Amino acid sequence: MPLAPWAWLSCCGRRRDEHRLEGRSLLPENTPHWELLQSEEASPPTFEMSEILHPILEDAPLWSLKPRGSSPYTWDGRLLAMDQGLPKPLAIFEAGECHVVRRGGPRPLLQVRWIQRDMGWGAFTMQNLAVGEFVCEYTGELLTDAEAESRCTGPGRDAYLFNLTTPQQCTRLGVQVPSSADMADPVFVIDAYEKGGVARFLNHACGPSHAANVTPIYAYTFDSEEPVDARLPHVALFTNRAVTKGEELRYDYGMPPEAVQSADGAARHQPCLCGSSVCRGRIY
Ligand SMILES: C[S@@+](CC[C@H](N)C(=O)[O-])C[C@H]1O[C@@H](n2cnc3c(N)ncnc32)[C@H](O)[C@@H]1O
Numbered sequence: 393m394p395l396a397p398w399a400w401l402s403c404c405g406r407r408r409d410e411h412r413l414e415g416r417s418l419l420p421e422n423t424p425h426w427e428l429l430q431s432e433e434a435s436p437p438t439f440e441m442s443e444i445l446h447p448i449l450e451d452a453p454l455w456s457l458k459p460r461g462s463s464p465y466t467w468d469g470r471l472l473a474m475d476q477g478l479p480k481p482l483a484i485f486e487a488g489e490c491h492v493v494r495r496g497g498p499r500p501l502l503q504v505r506w507i508q509r510d511m512g513w514g515a516f517t518m519q520n521l522a523v524g525e526f527v528c529e530y531t532g533e534l535l536t537d538a539e540a541e542s543r544c545t546g547p548g549r550d551a552y553l554f555n556l557t558t559p560q561q562c563t564r565l566g567v568q569v570p571s572s573a574d575m576a577d578p579v580f581v582i583d584a585y586e587k588g589g590v591a592r593f594l595n596h597a598c599g600p601s602h603a604a605n606v607t608p609i610y611a612y613t614f615d616s617e618e619p620v621d622a623r624l625p626h627v628a629l630f631t632n633r634a635v636t637k638g639e640e641l642r643y644d645y646g647m648p649p650e651a652v653q654s655a656d657g658a659a660r661h662q663p664c665l666c667g668s669s670v671c672r673g674r675i676y
Pocket residue numbers: 510511512513514551552592593594595596597662663664665666675
């Protein structure tokens with residue numbers, strides 16, 4: 393039986409007001425730049441597609457990297473990117489700091505496909521991508537870490553959380569943040585379980601490796617010399633090598649072995665199926 397036709401999942405023209413930070417305007421939504429190929433083996437995900445829910449910028453973000461040493465861009469703010477401390481195979485990431493430019497123009501067309509039961513869905517590029525090219529932004533509901541924790545009671549409920557900066561990282565950036573009980577825990581997280589963009593479909597691959605072809609970086613907005621809020625960076629995903637049309641896009645989630653614990657405090661582990669030569673055997 394033929395597969396169902398392309399299903400474009402988007403939520404153009406709608407606005408969300410579910411995020412928990414008061415008094416901030418929401419982003420208008422992006423034009424969809426990805427599609428979901430339906431599968432007979434799996435029902436489509438039930439979550440709502442959204443590219444918004446980040447309260448900092450007024451319009452849809454499109455990011456591109458400017459390698460260190462290139463001239464600073466002039467736009468209506470200054471953006472700085474800091475990597476997450478993940479292994480970076482490329483010189484442009486090695487400096488730990490590079491400029492990110494918000495730009496206009498089309499984003500790469502991606503496709504979400506069912507891979508197999510143990511892996512679920514995955515995201516693939518439908519065009520060749522150059523090294524350092526913007527792939528997508530990790531979007532979802534912006535929550536405090538505590539809110540996210542209270543939501544994540546069932547198995548797998550935490551699989552779509554992306555941690556934003558910790559107070560420790562903010563301090564390293566030279567930015568004062570309100571003191572926090574745990575300097576190594578993020579204050580905010582992005583939860584893409586129920587609402588999110590295409591980035592929530594990107595699977596993990598251990599890196600550095602050919603398989604981990606994407607790198608997430610934190611992109612901060614600046615107002616004069618100060619970050620608008622260093623605890624609330626955008627998470628922009630870029631290719632870290634040239635990627636060929638049809639390849640799956642994956643990044644190293646960079647989760648330490650003790651990152652996930654069950655209710656009794658014991659460490660939980662999830663086997664990794666990335667198949668890369670440097671596979672650590674588990675995602676966490
Ligand atoms: C952010 S989601 C990625 C999209 C997911 N595959 C889906 O169907 O929605 C993360 C989850 O995908 C699965 N996954 C991602 N990378 C994997 C890997 N390398 N090996 C095994 N499972 C993986 C795990 O279930 C993980 O908790």
